[in-house]
Amino acid sequence: MRILVTGGAGFIGSHLIDRLMNDGHEVICLDNFYTGKKHNLLKWLDHHNFEMIRHDITEPIRLEVDQVYHLACPASPVHYQYNPIKTVKTNVIGTLNMLGLAKRVKARFLLASTSEVYGDPEVHPQTEEYRGCVNPIGIRSCYDEGKRMAETLAFDYHRENNVEIRVARIFNTYGPRMLENDGRVVSNFVAQALQGIPLTVYGEGQQTRSFCYVSDLVDGLMRLMNGEHTGPINLGNPDEYTILELAQAVQNLINPDAQIKFEPLPADDPRRRRPDITKAKTLLNWEPTIPLQAGLKLMIEDFRQRVKNNN
Numbered sequence: 434m435r436i437l438v439t440g441g442a443g444f445i446g447s448h449l450i451d452r453l454m455n456d457g458h459e460v461i462c463l464d465n466f467y468t469g470k471k472h473n474l475l476k477w478l479d480h481h482n483f484e485m486i487r488h489d490i491t492e493p494i495r496l497e498v499d500q501v502y503h504l505a506c507p508a509s510p511v512h513y514q515y516n517p518i519k520t521v522k523t524n525v526i527g528t529l530n531m532l533g534l535a536k537r538v539k540a541r542f543l544l545a546s547t548s549e550v551y552g553d554p555e556v557h558p559q560t561e562e563y564r565g566c567v568n569p570i571g572i573r574s575c576y577d578e579g580k581r582m583a584e585t586l587a588f589d590y591h592r593e594n595n596v597e598i599r600v601a602r603i604f605n606t607y608g609p610r611m612l613e614n615d616g617r618v619v620s621n622f623v624a625q626a627l628q629g630i631p632l633t634v635y636g637e638g639q640q641t642r643s644f645c646y647v648s649d650l651v652d653g654l655m656r657l658m659n660g661e662h663t664g665p666i667n668l669g670n671p672d673e674y675t676i677l678e679l680a681q682a683v684q685n686l687i688n689p690d691a692q693i694k695f696e697p698l699p700a701d702d703p704r705r706r707r708p709d710i711t712k713a714k715t716l717l718n719w720e721p722t723i724p725l726q727a728g729l730k731l732m733i734e735d736f737r738q739r740v741k742n743n744n
């Protein structure tokens with residue numbers, strides 16, 4: 434198949450492209466390199482099945498493909514809040530453009546949505562039926578509401594234009610190739626511990642997240658794309674940790690003497706998050722296989738190389 438991956442130079446996108454290329458597909462990567470790096474795809478640049486296009490999805494583009502994995506959008510709060518209006522444009526105009534492309538060439542379209550559509554959830558763990566508790570005017574809304582609108586667009590293109598859609602609600606994912614200065618919690622803690630500087634825990638660290646290793650997540654995305662179910666379907670690891678527990682896990686693996694520094698909790702920071710993955714288990718026969726300790730070890734190896742090379 435010929436497969437388009439928007440945001441393919443980013444963290445999840447580049448791991449997805451590795452899988453698709455290894456499976457023998459033709460892959461087109463579309464990216465504006467805002468948070469993505471060409472380096473993530475170095476091994477494919479000269480491959481005859483691979484094409485890289487520098488393009489901003491807020492502009493239309495005409496391509497002929499069979500499937501679209503639509504991942505283009507900064508995922509870290511630091512990056513999506515840097516230019517919130519651009520984040521809205523990417524999620525709304527960008528998704529509209531990519532759905533238009535899918536409609537024109539009758540491609541199947543998978544949207545990388547997010548657990549952020551649940552906001553600061555009153556229902557725990559979060560099921561797909563829960564409609565969320567999102568602040569429409571806060572500093573996270575460019576991303577949360579942007580993704581909610583992207584879901585709306587996907588379903589309207591499906592109902593009005595028969596576009597075959599798949600909607601994944603991705604929960605916190607981590608692994609090699611996250612940017613060291615990405616601002617997300619796992620990459621921050623690992624980079625800080627390796628550099629010998631204090632781990633920055635926001636608030637009292639009692640808020641929770643559930644962390645999924647990237648290869649598990651990519652497997653879930655591909656099962657959703659190639660299965661029969663539209664979704665939305667939660668994809669994430671249901672093992673839930675407080676942020677303080679995560680800091681302690683990183684300390685134990687890298688440096689038990691690493692210090693922890695408490696910093697103010699950002700506005701609208703969700704207090705807890707854990708996916709109910711019953712649907713993914715029953716409809717996609719998917720569940721995560723890599724526990725946090727094992728995934729952290731793999732990520733630390735990658736970060737060790739990069740932090741060393743930077744010094």
Ligand code: NAD
Pocket residue numbers: 439440441442443444445446463464465466467468469470488489490491503504505506507508509523527545546547548602603604605606607
């Ligand atoms: P990332 O920031 O590493 O990757 C995003 C990619 O999109 C980057 O390569 C970036 O350059 C590109 N991009 C951004 N705006 C663009 C635009 N206007 N035009 C073209 N390219 C653009 O993030 P990631 O963690 O790989 O996330 C990928 C997708 O998964 C995102 O849509 C994100 O919202 C979603 N997601 C990720 C997580 C997670 O924990 N990583 C959780 C939920 C949802």
Ligand code: UDP
Pocket residue numbers: 509510605616617618619621622633634635636640642676698699702703
């Ligand atoms: N966080 C933290 N220290 C950091 C970065 C993040 O304590 O250096 C917290 C953040 O406040 C949030 C959680 O970790 O409660 C997850 O943050 P991240 O930005 O990774 O993802 P999201 O909030 O989007 O789930």
